[in-house]
Amino acid sequence: MTAFGIRGTFLDFIDDPWKHVGREKDAARFLVDGLLVVEDGRIADFGTYDGVAARHAGLAVTTIRDRLILPGFIDGHIHFPQTRVIGAFGEHLLPWLQKWIFPEEIKYKDRAYARDGARRFFDNLLASGTTTCQAFTTSSPVATEELFDEAGRRDVRLIAGLTGIDRLAPPDYVDSADNFYRDSKRLIERYHRRGRNLYAITPRFALGASPDLLAACERLKREHPDCWVNTHISETVDECRGVQDAYPDSGDYLAVYERYGLVGPKFSGGHGVWLSDGEFRRMSESGAAVVFCPCSNLFLGSGLFRIGQATDPRHRVRMALGSDVGGGNRFSMLNVLDDAYKVGMVNNGTVAEPAEAERNRISPYRGFWSITLGAAEALYLDEMIGNFAPGKEADLVVLDWKGGPLAQSWRQSLVVDEAGPSTLEQAADLLFGLMMVGDDRAIDETWVMGRRLFKKM
């Protein structure tokens, strides 16, 4: 592929805004008239149009007007086989799994159904501006294969893995620890680092995993240390209680995963609503990540994630955000930011310490960092994706700041006129409008490895 350029207005991040309290904009980068040079799917150059264009004589340039161009969004926690059962009524986590989720996921043993599901899954992600996700599959290798194959066809960066569960699910859904080990090995060989696919050893959650299954995970991680580990942690009070009963020798939920050598860099625990200060501290020290899933935590009534605790500089935990479809009821990471903001604000009705309350506020800087560079850092993908640094893969989303319901365009007209944003502050205010008033309608284009894979109709 020869090089080409994209000219437009760019916003990305170079640091964590939580490190710049009171000066969050220092973590962001804004180019009113920027040029991104793409070569073989990667970012070859990036900067002001005048500066970059001078270095690339004769470059073919696509100009994108009246839009904000951001790095593609990253969804840190999502269940691909729950696409169809999104928004299922009336239950908290454990009964919801039994009533709605397992019956749907069982269908993914059928290859045709799984293939169709994978196709629809990526269609939804790309229409939402999400270019990378870390996904759960099912206990069936068929579903995992179809997901990786579809990601490969689209050349989308993906972290996923066979999702192990050997108890607490219907007999035709669970599988044995031995089978999980054998199938995971085979899938790692076949998919890990093939194209943009990355493999995560994936015990579904401690409550659904016997000691044998977790021991299989430990062995897999030891044999394949380059692999990711993805699971759930401390999502609901009932689940935490169950884990305590199932693993009475472990002091807390995190200790179960620690005992099996899973916690460290490239480990993700989804939810973490009920993590203690001590668990946050140990996750921080180990380099593990928590994935905050606000839509899901509200939809399933799991509780309010303590953003201000997770981001405490004394024990800062790597943090990504997740839609958690279908526990979360929206694919769009903009909707996820809507609910994340609300969780932070409701937390602040009860938080006493002003500094913690301040950290609970999901500003547009914190929000969009969390679904781009912050997520990439949390998931140890920041050498590949997350911002427009040369060398990274050219995944990007083109945002129409007037996108969303009718109310959006007049709202945004308080910030900018037809000429669009000329300052970072204006751009950030437009982005806040997108997360609170907008939705997937704001996604005008989604580009993956320098190719436009979605264009709004």
Next chain:
Amino acid sequence: MTAFGIRGTFLDFIDDPWKHVGREKDAARFLVDGLLVVEDGRIADFGTYDGVAARHAGLAVTTIRDRLILPGFIDGHIHFPQTRVIGAFGEHLLPWLQKWIFPEEIKYKDRAYARDGARRFFDNLLASGTTTCQAFTTSSPVATEELFDEAGRRDVRLIAGLTGIDRLAPPDYVDSADNFYRDSKRLIERYHRRGRNLYAITPRFALGASPDLLAACERLKREHPDCWVNTHISETVDECRGVQDAYPDSGDYLAVYERYGLVGPKFSGGHGVWLSDGEFRRMSESGAAVVFCPCSNLFLGSGLFRIGQATDPRHRVRMALGSDVGGGNRFSMLNVLDDAYKVGMVNNGTVAEPAEAERNRISPYRGFWSITLGAAEALYLDEMIGNFAPGKEADLVVLDWKGGPLAQSWRQSLVVDEAGPSTLEQAADLLFGLMMVGDDRAIDETWVMGRRLFKKM
């Protein structure tokens, strides 16, 4: 206007689903093939197509296919002059008013701005399927006049009133109790029961109202007992504390309004997040209504409304739902139901009594009743609107159950095939999909007084 018919699939309510625990569908009515006869803007007849058509030979009939037709939605609490400042960053109620809201509302002293705002306001409502609202205006009569005039031009049923505040706002925003009394009188004469306009005596909230202002409200209500009373109550902890300081002789927040003779039928208190059991009981006995505004309560971090308490049969409070734009970040009552469901589910993480937990669940029956007949009953409008009973005004919304983000259509295909719903249960499940996965994109048409005022493009 000669009579005409609308043929399609109808769903409305004839009772309160909270009265039918375990058999909520007994509160609803579903006609797969129904016919609604409209004459002079009112419902002249309604029932199965075969039954009704036989009574109206030669009737011109519009057939609406592949849609669910519901009564128009009712928004019980919204601020018309906050349309543009929707989704403003970072503050809880009291600082948010000072920083974002008053500066915008002051602009509505200008008639041209207010007229443009009123036009946009109704455009947003109708695009969201909302055919009636109870609205706050500003302290300026200009804004109130423009709102009523615009409602009159569209023939939309509206409750509104000059919004009195004589302290706790910028000097150029507050107005005196005397002016409020005089202007309110004039506006009542000019607008109350003119066309579909209804007047609400509207003290903004107790904290912003001096005893003189509340005394003026009392006098207005005594002189115009047919008028509504609309205000805020117990929205945030800080506000409740402030009211206690301002009215130390009143035992609680409700008691302030009681003392001035405002609490009773046609009284609405918006929010009520922090109402005590005793206040719920007194509201119940008096026939007053609370308006639950979940988007706003989350967005401003005000707290979690105790749905299960308000709906306790021992002291059932009339309840409507409100978008509370701009404290709420979405105009669509579908989005309001999304957040209402989440508030109920999060409440259930802490509620001990199973019956209360059950009442906290916003099923589709409870949700859609709450924004149609339930709201009409709460606001004492149920002789005019709320369901398809003959004699009522023909306000209706035509819902596309596939409307929303891409994920919606596959989700709904789990419930029905292309033929659409044939049972009430299926229709209710589609409606749950609309409230949790859908949004204003599901609004295909909005009809007001038998005229179609909105058609999705």
